[in-house]
Amino acid sequence: METFVFPNTIKFGVGSVSALSEALAELGSERPLLVTDPGLIESGLISEFQSTTGLVGAMVFSEVDANPSERNVRAGVEAFRSGRCDGIVGIGGGSAIDAAKGIRLLVHHEGPLGDYGIREQGWSRMTQPMPEMIAIPTTAGTGSEVARGALLIEETKGAKIAVVGPRLFPSMSICDPELTLGMPNWLTAGTGMDALTHCVEEYLSPQFNPIIEGLALEGVRRASSSLLRAFQEGSDIAARSDMMVAAMLGGMGFAKGLGIVHSLSHAIGGLFGGHHGTLNAILLPACLEFNRESCLPKFRLLCQSAGIQVEEVDDQGCADAFIQYIVDLNTNLEMSLRLSELGASESDLDRLADYSMKDHCHLTNPKKPMLEDFRNLLKRHL
Numbered sequence: 001m002e003t004f005v006f007p008n009t010i011k012f013g014v015g016s017v018s019a020l021s022e023a024l025a026e027l028g029s030e031r032p033l034l035v036t037d038p039g040l041i042e043s044g045l046i047s048e049f050q051s052t053t054g055l056v057g058a059m060v061f062s063e064v065d066a067n068p069s070e071r072n073v074r075a076g077v078e079a080f081r082s083g084r085c086d087g088i089v090g091i092g093g094g095s096a097i098d099a100a101k102g103i104r105l106l107v108h109h110e111g112p113l114g115d116y117g118i119r120e121q122g123w124s125r126m127t128q129p130m131p132e133m134i135a136i137p138t139t140a141g142t143g144s145e146v147a148r149g150a151l152l153i154e155e156t157k158g159a160k161i162a163v164v165g166p167r168l169f170p171s172m173s174i175c176d177p178e179l180t181l182g183m184p185n186w187l188t189a190g191t192g193m194d195a196l197t198h199c200v201e202e203y204l205s206p207q208f209n210p211i212i213e214g215l216a217l218e219g220v221r222r223a224s225s226s227l228l229r230a231f232q233e234g235s236d237i238a239a240r241s242d243m244m245v246a247a248m249l250g251g252m253g254f255a256k257g258l259g260i261v262h263s264l265s266h267a268i269g270g271l272f273g274g275h276h277g278t279l280n281a282i283l284l285p286a287c288l289e290f291n292r293e294s295c296l297p298k299f300r301l302l303c304q305s306a307g308i309q310v311e312e313v314d315d316q317g318c319a320d321a322f323i324q325y326i327v328d329l330n331t332n333l334e335m336s337l338r339l340s341e342l343g344a345s346e347s348d349l350d351r352l353a354d355y356s357m358k359d360h361c362h363l364t365n366p367k368k369p370m371l372e373d374f375r376n377l378l379k380r381h382l
């Protein structure tokens with residue numbers, strides 16, 4: 001196991017989950033609330049995790065939807081209080097870890113959750129103490145384990161909002177690639193494409209942040225060399241480790257901002273559901289096409305990071321090659337989803353475009369999108 005700090009403490013490596021009880025003691029938590037999702041309870045992973053980490057008697061909260069909501073968070077706060085808990089362990093994919101962050105916030109802060117949204121500068125209202133939190137990812141995609149925000153569905157409007165603030169960084173993250181070995185293929189593919197999309201959108205964001213540019217390109221390199229391998233050979237621990245690093249790098253890069261892929265997938269996910277990473281995967285090629293002229297010179301490094309030979313190729317050729325690479329990767333990962341399969345139809349396009357526009361991610365997109373652009377992009381995926 002390796003330990004490093006950037007910006008929270010991260011314990012990384014196969015078997016690192018065994019460091020949990022020591023980590024809780026270090027943070028002064030004797031009665032942590034385990035926040036997870038129903039799928040992980042059903043799979044038996046949580047009971048196995050509880051026995052390996054000595055947390056057999058710990059209180060478990062698992063009323064977490066695939067797209068976690070304010071209602072989930074409020075129920076979690078109740079569980080925290082009734083169990084007289086003194087810390088939180090969020091274990092699972094992005095849904096469980098984001099719900100855990102929401103619970104952590106609302107334990108000592110008055111609601112509604114919408115008051116803490118990034119577009120309302122909610123971080124300035126996060127003034128009360130928060131319980132210590134350890135994040136343990138069981139997927140490799142979200143990056144939430146090293147990020148300062150959570151995506152949650154606001155109760156009143158039904159929209160996905162980003163609750164973001166420096167105090168929401170988990171106190172510690174334990175990233176154990178062994179926990180991802182049992183992921184089904186479709187989830188390996190979807191979460192992996194989420195990690196890759198984070199890195200691509202962060203790199204293309206026009207914000208000045210050379211540190212994150214480096215992290216994002218390294219994330220693209222790792223995901224490109226290992227995602228297909230992790231999908232085809234789920235027990236390949238080297239590929240699983242690479243994907244966990246790629247996810248972590250993508251999570252560390254959120255401060256540079258994302259782009260229109262995430263604005264669209266947040267709107268669709270909030271209104272119609274659907275797996276977040278899968279939505280990103282299918283939206284990414286058309287969104288790259290939309291952005292290409294606004295960030296053309298950047299495609300060369302994306303290609304090189306993805307292992308695509310572009311020595312004799314001009315910038316337009318690099319953009320073609322990278323977009324085609326994503327299309328082929330989606331095919332190889334068996335990623336396919338139409339919005340109509342989620343129940344969306346032509347009559348929903350205006351509302352989806354409107355929600356996309358209200359999302360914060362497109363503010364750092366290389367090309368400023370108009371409402372009509374969102375509508376056209378959505379229509380292509382109906």
Ligand SMILES: [Fe+2]
Nearest residue numbers: 194198262276
């Ligand atoms: Fe994402």
